[in-house]
Amino acid sequence: MTKFIIRRLLWTIPVLLLVILFTFLMMRQIKGNPFRKTERAVPAAIQANLDRKFHLKDPWYEQYANYVKGVFSFDLGPSLVLRNQSVNDIVKSHFPVSLELGAYAFIFAIIVGVPLGVLAALRANKPTDYIAMLVANAGFAVPSFLVATLLIYYFAVKWDVGVPTSGWTTWQSKILPSIALGFFPMAYFARLVRGTMLETLQQDYVRTARAKGLRRQRIVGLHVLRNSLIPVVTAAGPLLGAVITGSFIIETIFAIPGIGRYYVSSVSARDYSVTMGLTILYAVIVIFGNLFVDILYGFLDPRTREQRT
Amino acid sequence: MAVNPQQEEFRERAVVADTGAPGMSTAGAPVRQTSLWRDAWLRYRANKAAVIAAIFFIALVAYVIIVPFVSPYDPYAVDFSQAYAPVSLKHPLGCDQYGRDLFTRVALGGRVSIGIGFAATIAIMGIGIVYGSISGFIGGRLDNGMMRFLDALYGLPYLPFAIIVTQLFRTVNIWVMIIALTIASWFTAARVVRGQIISLKENDYVRAARAVGARWYRILGRHLLPNTLGVLIVFVFLELPGVILGEAFLSFIGLGINPPKASWGSLAQDGRDVYLAHPSMILIPSIAIAWLILSAFFIADGLRDALDPRTRET
Numbered sequence: 001m002t003k004f005i006i007r008r009l010l011w012t013i014p015v016l017l018l019v020i021l022f023t024f025l026m027m028r029q030i031k032g033n034p035f036r037k038t039e040r041a042v043p044a045a046i047q048a049n050l051d052r053k054f055h056l057k058d059p060w061y062e063q064y065a066n067y068v069k070g071v072f073s074f075d076l077g078p079s080l081v082l083r084n085q086s087v088n089d090i091v092k093s094h095f096p097v098s099l100e101l102g103a104y105a106f107i108f109a110i111i112v113g114v115p116l117g118v119l120a121a122l123r124a125n126k127p128t129d130y131i132a133m134l135v136a137n138a139g140f141a142v143p144s145f146l147v148a149t150l151l152i153y154y155f156a157v158k159w160d161v162g163v164p165t166s167g168w169t170t171w172q173s174k175i176l177p178s179i180a181l182g183f184f185p186m187a188y189f190a191r192l193v194r195g196t197m198l199e200t201l202q203q204d205y206v207r208t209a210r211a212k213g214l215r216r217q218r219i220v221g222l223h224v225l226r227n228s229l230i231p232v233v234t235a236a237g238p239l240l241g242a243v244i245t246g247s248f249i250i251e252t253i254f255a256i257p258g259i260g261r262y263y264v265s266s267v268s269a270r271d272y273s274v275t276m277g278l279t280i281l282y283a284v285i286v287i288f289g290n291l292f293v294d295i296l297y298g299f300l301d302p303r304t305r306e307q308r309t
Numbered sequence: 310m311a312v313n314p315q316q317e318e319f320r321e322r323a324v325v326a327d328t329g330a331p332g333m334s335t336a337g338a339p340v341r342q343t344s345l346w347r348d349a350w351l352r353y354r355a356n357k358a359a360v361i362a363a364i365f366f367i368a369l370v371a372y373v374i375i376v377p378f379v380s381p382y383d384p385y386a387v388d389f390s391q392a393y394a395p396v397s398l399k400h401p402l403g404c405d406q407y408g409r410d411l412f413t414r415v416a417l418g419g420r421v422s423i424g425i426g427f428a429a430t431i432a433i434m435g436i437g438i439v440y441g442s443i444s445g446f447i448g449g450r451l452d453n454g455m456m457r458f459l460d461a462l463y464g465l466p467y468l469p470f471a472i473i474v475t476q477l478f479r480t481v482n483i484w485v486m487i488i489a490l491t492i493a494s495w496f497t498a499a500r501v502v503r504g505q506i507i508s509l510k511e512n513d514y515v516r517a518a519r520a521v522g523a524r525w526y527r528i529l530g531r532h533l534l535p536n537t538l539g540v541l542i543v544f545v546f547l548e549l550p551g552v553i554l555g556e557a558f559l560s561f562i563g564l565g566i567n568p569p570k571a572s573w574g575s576l577a578q579d580g581r582d583v584y585l586a587h588p589s590m591i592l593i594p595s596i597a598i599a600w601l602i603l604s605a606f607f608i609a610d611g612l613r614d615a616l617d618p619r620t621r622e623t
Contacts, residue, residue: 011460018461023473030476141602143554145561145577146595149584157585245468245558252562253581264562267472275476279469287464 005295012287019283020071024064027276076277081269087277090262097168098258102243104178109185114232117193124198132190139187144246148180148253166255177254181246185239192235196228230300237293244282352615359611366604373419382410384417385569393587402593405579415593418571425486426553430545432491437498445506446529459496467493471555472564486565490555501544505537539616546609550602557598573598
């Protein structure tokens with residue numbers, strides 16, 4: 001197991017280098033000269049200084065090496081548009097918000113989605129099942145901007161239950177965004193758990209347990225549920241990407257000062273170093289999220305260990 | 310998807326079922342040969358949810374294609390006397406803030422959204438087939454390297470990746486959206502194709518073809534790729550929702566199709582600012598998106614059951 005973990009950890013280094021290279025090369029293609037965007041001629045001396053400060057005249061591989069060095073020493077460079085702010089500052093002040101939002105969304109998805117799936121599987125092809133799957137399918141298909149808008153429309157405005165429509169300050173303000181962002185993962189978990197539960201319920205060991213007269217709650221709790229939850233762990237990896245994507249929308253709608261919103265505004269403002277830094281941050285999250293899931297999966301299901309090493 | 314004993318067996322069963330159907334069999338008439346595709350069609354037809362989904366899907370596509378042709382309204386003409394006009398016989402879905410008929414604009418936006426969706430999906434399949442076949446067919450070190458490359462690409466999350474690609478171009482139009490969404494999401498297709506090719510490669514009929522001296526392109530084109538077709542068709546309907554949602558999200562945050570051009574995402578963005586007074590403006594394009602995604606989803610489900618009978622038991 002340690003060997004497996006070490007190997008997976010070592011693999012992330014070349015992957016990370018490649019991801020940085022892609023991002024870097026793409027950003028270079030659009031880069032041009034960010035300081036000329038105002039159409040105002042910059043004096044040659046200042047231009048030369050700017051070039052020196054941001055290493056714009058170095059050959060690309062030196063710039064890349066510099067950038068990689070920066071990334072691995074946790075320095076993402078200065079922002080090109082927001083003066084006196086480094087990308088690190090932006091990450092430091094806004095990333096915790098996004099992280100919190102994402103965590104709440106996942107918690108909501110699990111505490112609602114998993115029971116919904118279990119309920120649907122235990123009452124398969126009965127009204128409870130249909131209602132649960134209706135909710136799940138809706139969560140699957142309805143775009144998150146509509147979910148967010150409907151939540152605001154009903155809970156914050158029409159019924160006015162005391163939740164604000166925007167911001168990220170009090171605990172009340174955190175409820176609606178977390179639900180809106182967690183709605184898609186919730187639907188995903190519900191469908192997934194229902195599917196695997198139904199499959200597990202037909203396994204021989206469940207039949208045996210039933211045959212020897214175990215109580216239903218015990219069978220479900222001990223045998224079925226435990227085995228049905230493994231796919232939930234593996235699904236968490238890919239869902240991480242969905243939650244990041246969703247956070248762009250949700251942070252924009254609820255005016256939450258997270259990095260998703262910053263990302264969007266940095267693209268519009270052509271603040272390339274911020275865009276690049278945040279892209280790499282997202283990539284790191286996804287890579288380590290998947291790594292974590294793989295390792296956890298290795299613990300939960302020993303059969304996979306052999307294949308993957 | 311390989312032609313295996315189970316499928317052969319199923320074919321026979323289907324033939325029996327066919328001749329047993331009323332009006333189909335006359336004593337002594339030659340048994341009608343059922344092809345694999347006819348079998349699939351029969352199985353698909355038996356799946357009520359999938360058939361209903363297909364009808365919904367076709368209805369939506371027909372709506373977006375036909376309505377802009379027959380609509381009496383110019384989708385770009387501003388008429389403030391009709392701003393936010395309510396639902397009426399003249400305007401089945403009302404009007405937007407500039408008095409433009411929403412029934413027409415949603416259809417027009419649908420052309421853009423569905424068009425981008427299908428074009429990007431086809432491009433994704435194309436790249437996936439080429440990349441996946443090369444990787445799976447040649448195998449060995451090359452395969453290993455190509456897959457590690459994919460692993461790295463998987464590290465880039467979908468939407469940020471697509472956004473960066475759009476920034477490589479001066480303006481964001483339909484073609485840029487297609488390119489960006491394709492580049493940000495072709496990896497899964499490549500993996501699926503590679504997996505199929507690798508599992509099919511070990512089949513006896515491929516070995517036989519090799520033994521009689523068939524060239525690689527014949528093995529690939531005649532034996533391997535046609536057998537991946539079923540999986541790929543299912544994959545199209547699984548991929549389409551993701552691409553259409555991606556377009557909607559990008560346009561919604563203002564980095565995709567921009568007004569006055571309509572797509573479902575940009576229409577929803579229009580409605581976003583006035584959701585309190587006129588909720589229908591964000592509701593209608595969102596329902597269109599959900600309609601398309603759900604129907605594509607159930608079609609994919611039905612196709613999977615129809616094209617791969619082995620999965621039907623569970």
